[in-house]
Amino acid sequence: MPLVELYNVKENTIVYFWKISEDYHSLFHAVDLKNASLERLQHMKSQEHQKGFLAVRMILQHIGYTDHDLYYDNHGKPHLLNGKHISISHSHEFSAIAISDIAIGLDLEKIKEKTLKIAPRFMDTSHLANLSIANQLIKATVVWGIKETVFKIKNEKGISFPNHIAEERFTIEDKHTFAYLNFKNTTEKFEVYFNQIEDYIFVCTFLA
Incomplete structure (x- = not known):
């Protein structure tokens, strides 16, 4: 299936989505992989992860890049050779x-009951008060995405989701909020955008 959606989150920042309907072999033969990516693909135990990995390369090709334009640093963070910032997620x-032209974190999560069940482990659950169960599910998923994206940007060992990352109060309708990382005696502020595509939530985060 072709690229299904794109969002202009803010100036010079676009999020691209690929809904995977192809089988593994169709995806594999449609992309040009460098040797390091072939080796990484072969070590993935789940075919779902393999297909997600290949679909990312399909998006890159669709928008004028290839797997050869993408590389990972020693911390596993992706980069583009042309200096643009990139963040990757699949679910x-x-x-x-x-x-984007600036540092960005992207997270994509399917809305599922498990996220709400484990919410006390990663967030202040008072932020879910007075919501329907359906909206609690959505909001908990957004908060999880906020934590993931802040971590993706900072990528520092020792960051705790419940202890170091906090979000401002927001409503689902806002589709925008701010978050804070309090770590190593420093506080950093992040701007957050979120939205829904089918039964998935995506979160994009930037240093504010």
């Missing part, structure tokens, strides 16, 4: 990438 049947 079940969707893969997504965000490309």
Whole structure:
């Protein structure tokens, strides 16, 4: 299936989504992989992860890049050779990438009951008060995405989701909020955008 959606999150930042309907072999033969990517693909135990990995390369090709334009640093963070910032996420049947002129974190999560069940482990659950169960599910998924994206940007060992990352109060309708990382005696502020595509939530985060 072709690229299904793109969002202009803010100036010079676009998120691209690929809904994976192809089988593994169709995806594999449609992309040009460098040797390091072939080796990484072969070590993935789950075919779902393999397809997600290949769908990311499909997006890159669709927008004028290739796997050869993408590399990972020693911390596993992706980069583009042209200096643009990139963040990658995939969940079940969707893969997504965000490309921006500034540092960005992207997270894509399927809305599922498990996220709400474990919410006390990663967030202040008072932020879910007075919401329907359906909206609690959505909001908990957004908060999880906020934590993931802040961590993706900072990528520092020792960051704790519940202890170091906090979000301002927001409503689902806002589709925008701010978050803070309090770590190593320093506080950093992040601007957050979020939205829904089918039964998935995506979160894009930037240093404010």
